[in-house]
Amino acid sequence: MAFRLRVVPETTNFDFFRAQWLTFGGSMILTVVAIVAWIAMGLNFGIDFRGGTTIRTEATEPVDVGAYRDALSGLELGDVAVTEVFDPNFADDQYVAQVRIAPLDGQESVSPETIAQVEENLRQISPSITFPSVESVGPKVSGELIWKAVLAMVAASVGIMIYIWMRFEWQFAMGAVIAIVHDIFITIGIFAIFQIKFDLTIVAALLTILGYSVNDTVVVFDRLRENLLKYKTMPLKDVMNLSVNETLSRTIMTSGTTLMALGAMLIWGGDVIRGFTFAIFVGVLLGTYSSVFVAKNLVLFVGLDRSDKPKKSDKNEFANVDA
C-alpha cells in the first residue's frame, strides 16, 4: 500500500450528538453573544458605509501616529483616525499609514481643497511621503450601500433556501439557513469585537462564506438523503452520525485545501485585501464546524417524515447524467 497522508482515519465512528448541549448549544450561545457584541459595540465601518475620506500614505521615514495627528489638528476636519499599516511584504524603509477623515456635519464629503491641505501638512512632517490612494465617499451613497449589502445577503439566503427546499426537504433548508446564520453572525461578531474595518469587500466575503457554508452543508445532506433511503429503519440520529462520519474525510480535506489557499493569501496577499481574506478564513473554519455540528441538529429536532410516500427528489436524478 502506497503511502497516503491521512488526516482522518479510514473509517470513523464518532457520535457527533454526544455533547450536543456543548456543541450545538454552545454555537447558539456564541451566535447570540456575537449579535449582542455587534449591537453593543457597533462595527468599525469603512468609508463605504459611513462616508468620509481615507488617504493611504507611504514614506521612507517611520510613521509617528501622534505627529500625523498633530499635523492635521489645525485643520477644520471631522474625526481623524490615523493607523499604521504593517505587512511582511513591505520593504525595510517602507512605512505605510492610513488616515481616515470623517466629513463634518452637514457636508456632503471632504472637499478636494481640504484633501490637498491635508497632503501638504503631512508632507511637512514627512518629506518623502506619497499618497498611493485617496478615496472619498459621500454619505448619500454610503447609506445606499448599506441597504444594498443587506439586500444582497437576504436575496442570497432566500435563493439558496428555495434551492435546497426543492432538492431536499424543508427541514434541510431550515438546517442550512441556521448554519448560515451561525457562520455569518459569528464572523460579524468577531469584526465587532476586534473593531476590524468593515467595508464593502467584507460584505462580499460574507456572501462567499454563505456560499462555502452551504456547499459544505449540502455535501453532508446529500449523503444523508442517500443513507435515509438505504437504511430505512435505522434511527434518524444514527443515520446522521453515519453520514457525517462517511463524509468527514472529505470535509476535512476540502476545508484543508481551502484554508491553505486562504492562508497563503493572508500571509502574502498584501494588506489591502487582508480584511477580506481574514473574513473568509474565519468563515470557512466556522462553515466546516457548522456543517458537522449545527446544520443537521435542527433537522433532528424538527424530525423528518420517513414514510414511503414518493419523495420530492430522487437520489438518482443525477446518476443518469453521463459524465
Add this chain to the structure above:
Amino acid sequence: MQTASLWKRVLILLVCGWGIVAGLPNLFYSRVEQHNDALAAIEAAGGTATPELEAARAEWPDFLPSALMNLGLDLRGGAHLLAEVKVEDVYKTRIDAMWPEVRDALRDLREQVGNVRRAPSPDGVLRATIENPEGMAAALDAVRGLGGSVVTLTGVGESTIDVTAEGNDIVVQLSEAEKRATDERTLQQSLEIIRRRVDQAGTREPTIQRQGEDRILIQVPGIGSAQELKDLIGTTAKLTFNAVVSRTTDAGANAGPRNLLLPSMDEEGVYYIVEETPVVSGEDLVDAQPSFDQNGQPAVSFRFDTTGARKFGDYTAANIGAPFAIVLDNEVISAPVIQSHIPGGSGIITGSFTVEDSTNLAILLRAGALPAEMNFLEERTIGPELGQDSIDAGKIAAIGAGVAVAVYMVASYGLFGIFANIALVINMALIFAALSAVGGTLTLPGIAGIVLTIGMAVDANVLVFERIREELRQNKNAARAIELGYERALSAIIDANITTFITAVVLFTVGAGPVRGFAITLGIGIITSVFTAVLVTRVLVELWYGWRRPATVVV
C-alpha cells in the same frame, strides 16, 4: 469500465487546449499589451508603422491569440468618480428661457390682462402677475398655447408645461412628463460630453456608464488623480463655425497663414483648411435639435442668441454658395454649403444624415458645456504602484496556494492527486481564457477569488476520490469503483456548486466595482472547476487505466 466516447474526449481536450492557448497571453501581460497597442496605433496611422511600433508589435507573435482580460482600477491605478447630475438645473434654464415668450404672448392681450410683470419665484417656476384678473382665462389659454407636446414611449401627447392660476399670478412650470423627458436628455447629453472629453485624453479603456436615474460612473485607468479627471470633464467643448478655404485629402497640406488644417470627423482621410478666426462660436449657440428639412430628410436645426444671429446673418448674406465648417474640438463635424441668407439666427444643417446621426449631432452641438452641474458622490484615486504591489502580492499568494494544495493532494491521493493537479492547472488557464474572452475585469478581490478557487476547485475531486475509496473498500473491482465514484459523487457536486453559484449571481447583480470583479471570477471558477474536476480528470483516469490496466487501484 464504461468509457466516454471518442468524440466526447476529443471535445473535452479541445476545450482544454483552447483554455491554455487563450489564457496564455495573460502570462505575458505587458508584452501582449504593447503588441496590441502597437497594432491599434498602426491601424490608426493607416497601416504605416514606425520602427518602434514594429518592434513593439514583434513582442508577441501575430498568430497567437492576443485578447487580454482587463485590469480593474485597483490593480492598474487610476481614478473613479461617481457623479450625480443635478437635473433640476435644466428646468430652471428652460423655464427662464420661456419668460420672453410668455411676456410677448400676454402683451398681445394687453386690453384684456393689462400690464404684466414677472414675480419672484423658486427655481424652475415662472410666475407672471397680470393687472386684470378678469383676463385670466384668456391669459391662461395664451400661455398654454406656448407649450408643445411631449413625445413619450406611451405616445400620449401631454403638454410640456403646466400652467395654473394663483390669484393674479400665472404659474408656469414643466409638466411631469416633460421633466422626465428632460432628465433623460440631460443624462444622455452629459454622458456624451463626458465620453468625448475622456476619449480626447486618449486613456485606455475608460468606463463611462449611466447608473440609475441621474448618476454617471466614470472610471479612467492611468489618470493621475480624481481631481485631474474632474478638471478634464469640466473643460468646455469648443464649437466654432469657420469659413472653409479648401478641402483636401493630404494630411500634410500647407494650410497657409492664419488658416488651420482640420480632419473631418466622419470622412476618413479628408481634411479641411479653414480660417483660424471663427465666424461664430459655440458660446453664441442657444439650442440645437434634431429635425427634418423640407424634403423630409433628417437634419439638425439650431438657434443663435442675438449677437450670434447678427454675425451669422451678415456672414451668410455675403457668402451664399460657399461652404462653412462646423468645428468641434478641432474636428470638422460637417461642412455644408450656405444655401441662402440666414437672417433670424436660426438655421438648419443638412447632409446625408440618418435620424441617429442628426440626433447625435444635435447632442454634440449642444455639448458645449455640461447641461447641468454635477455632484461628486464618490471619488477614488489609486496610484499605479499600489496596484502593482497588489498584483505582485496576489501572484506570490496564488503560487504559494497552488504549491501547498498540489503537494497536499499528491500526499493524500498519490497518482490521482497528480490528475487533480493537472485539472487544477487547466482550470486556472480556463479561468483566464474565459475572462479574456468575455472582456472581464480582474480586480483585487477577483485575485482573492481565484486563490479561493484554487482551494475549492479540488473539492469536486476530493468528493470523487473519497467516493472511489469507499467503493474500493466494499471490494468492488477497480474499474467499477472508479465508475461508481464519479457517478455517485455527481449529485453532491452539482448541488454544492449550484448553491455557491447562486451567491455568485447575487454578488454580481447587487455588487459594484471590485465586488463585481470578484463575483465574475467566482462564477467562472465554479463552472470551470466542475468541468475540469468531473470531465477532465475522468478522461485522464480513463486514459491511464486503458494504458496500464492495473489489477488493483490505490487512491
